[in-house]
Amino acid sequence: MAIRSLESELPAASLLSFDEMSAHLRAVGEERYHHKHPFHLLMHEGTLSRGQLQAWALNRYYYQSIIPIKDSIILSRGPDPAFRRAWRKRVVDHDGDATSEGGIKRWLKLAEAAGLNADDVSAGKGILPATRFAVNEYLNIVRNRSLLEAVASSLTELFSRDLISLRMEKLRQHYPWLSGGLDYFEARLTQAPEDAQFAINYVYENAQTRAQQELAIQALRDKCDILWAQLDALYFAYVQPGWPPPGAFRLQDAES
Amino acid sequence: MAIRSLESELPAASLLSFDEMSAHLRAVGEERYHHKHPFHLLMHEGTLSRGQLQAWALNRYYYQSIIPIKDSIILSRGPDPAFRRAWRKRVVDHDGDATSEGGIKRWLKLAEAAGLNADDVSAGKGILPATRFAVNEYLNIVRNRSLLEAVASSLTELFSRDLISLRMEKLRQHYPWLSGGLDYFEARLTQAPEDAQFAINYVYENAQTRAQQELAIQALRDKCDILWAQLDALYFAYVQPGWPPPGAFRLQDAES
Numbered sequence: 001m002a003i004r005s006l007e008s009e010l011p012a013a014s015l016l017s018f019d020e021m022s023a024h025l026r027a028v029g030e031e032r033y034h035h036k037h038p039f040h041l042l043m044h045e046g047t048l049s050r051g052q053l054q055a056w057a058l059n060r061y062y063y064q065s066i067i068p069i070k071d072s073i074i075l076s077r078g079p080d081p082a083f084r085r086a087w088r089k090r091v092v093d094h095d096g097d098a099t100s101e102g103g104i105k106r107w108l109k110l111a112e113a114a115g116l117n118a119d120d121v122s123a124g125k126g127i128l129p130a131t132r133f134a135v136n137e138y139l140n141i142v143r144n145r146s147l148l149e150a151v152a153s154s155l156t157e158l159f160s161r162d163l164i165s166l167r168m169e170k171l172r173q174h175y176p177w178l179s180g181g182l183d184y185f186e187a188r189l190t191q192a193p194e195d196a197q198f199a200i201n202y203v204y205e206n207a208q209t210r211a212q213q214e215l216a217i218q219a220l221r222d223k224c225d226i227l228w229a230q231l232d233a234l235y236f237a238y239v240q241p242g243w244p245p246p247g248a249f250r251l252q253d254a255e256s
Numbered sequence: 257m258a259i260r261s262l263e264s265e266l267p268a269a270s271l272l273s274f275d276e277m278s279a280h281l282r283a284v285g286e287e288r289y290h291h292k293h294p295f296h297l298l299m300h301e302g303t304l305s306r307g308q309l310q311a312w313a314l315n316r317y318y319y320q321s322i323i324p325i326k327d328s329i330i331l332s333r334g335p336d337p338a339f340r341r342a343w344r345k346r347v348v349d350h351d352g353d354a355t356s357e358g359g360i361k362r363w364l365k366l367a368e369a370a371g372l373n374a375d376d377v378s379a380g381k382g383i384l385p386a387t388r389f390a391v392n393e394y395l396n397i398v399r400n401r402s403l404l405e406a407v408a409s410s411l412t413e414l415f416s417r418d419l420i421s422l423r424m425e426k427l428r429q430h431y432p433w434l435s436g437g438l439d440y441f442e443a444r445l446t447q448a449p450e451d452a453q454f455a456i457n458y459v460y461e462n463a464q465t466r467a468q469q470e471l472a473i474q475a476l477r478d479k480c481d482i483l484w485a486q487l488d489a490l491y492f493a494y495v496q497p498g499w500p501p502p503g504a505f506r507l508q509d510a511e512s
Contacts (some may be wrong), residue, residue: 032502038497
């Protein structure tokens with residue numbers, strides 16, 4: 001139905017060139033990527049408390065923890081061995097191997113640097129229900145939509161390098177007690193652009209109609225919404241008005 | 257894993273009686289049901305604007321629209337014809353039949369009474385991403401957990417009659433321009449308690465261990481979180497601080 005309605009709206013629309021498609025994807029990022037979210041703005045201004053950064057590290061861990069699961073779902077849907085060989089790098093990047101501890105472990109180190117207990121974080125103790133709902137939607141997307149859209153939903157990695165560079169600088173400047181926990185971001189500075197390059201090439205080569213290109217762009221929009229909603233929930237629960245839902249992590253736990 | 261950890265925590269725990277189980281379920285409602293959510297408190301105090309009530313009616317429509325889908329999933333998982341005969345009443349209640357327009361149509365009448373266009377509402381134009389994520393999690397639960405837990409997740413209906421009675425009184429008092437759109441709630445005053453009675457009996461009869469009873473209670477807790485998160489998202493976007501995410505319904509659309 002989505003395809004039909006797009007086709008009927010774009011009867012004479014022709015296939016976007018690689019540069020045109022890149023421009024459309026970047027426009028989505030400009031509008032919807034979470035670099036503009038007020039929670040990140042406060043983080044970069046240095047006005048978040050240790051408790052608020054703990055809430056962020058705790059909730060974001062749930063997102064980190066499902067990344068290799070969503071990439072394994074994509075692996076399971078890729079019929080081509082060459083595609084799977086390329087994509088499995090992502091699972092290794094997050095789960096680690098004999099030579100590297102992996103992104104999940106690195107995020108736990110960040111959570112520990114923030115003053116949290118790694119076992120509590122791994123267990124998801126006190127994470128916001130809204131975090132689970134948003135993150136689980138990422139799994140729904142890679143399970144239920146086409147492989148093209150599943151791959152396209154990873155394209156927020158086109159924008160992550162700039163945000164991570166800025167974040168590392170600001171975290172070191174304003175929250176020096178976190179500086180020992182930034183290995184995760186350091187690794188992503190090179191991993192994310194490599195992954196984004198592969199994914200954008202894949203999307204361009206495999207979207208064979210304008211309608212498919214539009215579905216890929218929509219998948220990126222939806223993925224941006226998933227990242228944005230996680231910060232909305234943090235802001236609402238822990239910044240203002242400060243009403244975490246029943247059962248969630250509370251700031252006084254951290255501040256006391 | 258969930259069952260095993262509950263069993264190890266409750267080695268000597270015995271099966272709850274019907275009254276004990278009911279008390280546990282009611283305690284969950286007391287703590288987590290959305291009757292205490294600040295958005296509802298403002299609604300009942302009469303301080304919400306027409307635009308804020310429009311945002312509520314629009315977003316809640318998405319929840320209403322998936323109810324017969326989630327009940328159809330439960331139907332599809334029920335091996336017993338007698339169970340399916342009883343459960344399909346719910347699909348009829350929401351989708352309607354020759355003699356009744358059904359709950360979805362009634363909710364659209366409420367949205368129209370609030371000043372929205374029914375076609376825009378049906379199309380989900382401008383709903384919050386966080387609404388979709390929370391509501392889709394309800395579908396995840398009824399698809400992926402046991403049938404017992406899927407049934408138990410409906411038990412918020414144990415608490416809905418009191419909230420709906422209060423809401424109808426307060427809507428008529430504070431927002432008389434909505435009074436023509438309250439048929440949905442009128443119907444739920446009798447439907448919900450009948451459905452809750454069937455479901456609580458089913459859960460009691462089919463939870464054969466204390467661990468299963470605990471899983472059923474957890475499903476109700478998770479369902480309460482789904483309702484709560486929807487109001488959190490409305491409050492954050494439209495009450496305070498008032499930052500709807502990119503692409504969502506904006507209050508100035510309604511107030512102008």
